[in-house]
Amino acid sequence: MITRRAVLAAAVFLATKSSAEQEGFVMTPASDLEWSYLADTVMGGVSQGGARMEAGVLRLSGTVSTANRGGFIQARTEMPAGLPPDATALRLRVRGNGERYFVHLRTTRTLLPWQYYQQGFETGPDWAEVTLPLVGFSASGRMMAGQIRPSDIRSIGIVAYGRDHLADVSVAALGAV
Structure with a gap:
């Protein structure tokens, strides 16, 4: 369910583009967005974890x-x-924690649960900004459109994915460039 808070958070996130053009790039704090947690247990997997806010930072x-x-x-x-x-x-x-993590984008055209666009990023113990060009996201299946239209994006996921490992990634802020 999309709540009023999610709509307001998305408006704040989208406003960063015009603010960035006028005053330098501005990102939305992760604490201003509404996050939900998902795991492979919805389809029989056994991964365990959680997502929570700690001192204004999202920690997965x-x-x-x-x-x-x-x-x-x-x-x-x-x-x-x-x-x-x-x-x-x-x-x-x-x-x-030094592991590779991913951003998954879902769009108006990703109808099935296993459909998404993915791009990875590296982490380390110090805060760093990573920029992920939309053209660098790859479709999870062959039947999906090759390019992402920014206005079609409906969710952004921070994902620990694809291999056995301990996950620990934090996101302080995000924005659109």
């Missing part, structure tokens, strides 16, 4: 297991209005 942590054809934990925020049509990238301020 847990154990990712590929047993039972699983292999992910995720924190997702809804973007009911999409991104600005002229957005070319996402920018995140992140830190983590």
Whole structure:
């Protein structure tokens, strides 16, 4: 369910584009967005974890297991209005335990649960900004459109995915470039 808070948070997120053009790039604090937690347990997997706010920062942590054809934990925020049509990238301020994590985008055209666009990013113990060009996201299946239209994006997920590992990634802020 999309709440009023999610709609307001998306409006704040989208406003960062015009603010960035006038005053330098501005990102939306992760605490201003509404996050939900998902795991492979919805389809029989056994990964365990959680997503929580700690001192204004989103922290996704847990154990990712590929047993039972699983292999992910995720924190997702809804973007009911999409991104600005002229957005070319996402920018995140992140830190983590040195593992590779992913951003999954769902759009108006990703109807099945296993459909998404994915791009990875590296983490380390210090805060760093990562920029993920929209053209760098790859479709999870062959039957999906090759390019993402920013205005079609409906959710952004921070995902620990695809291999057995301990996950611990934090996101302080994100925005559209």
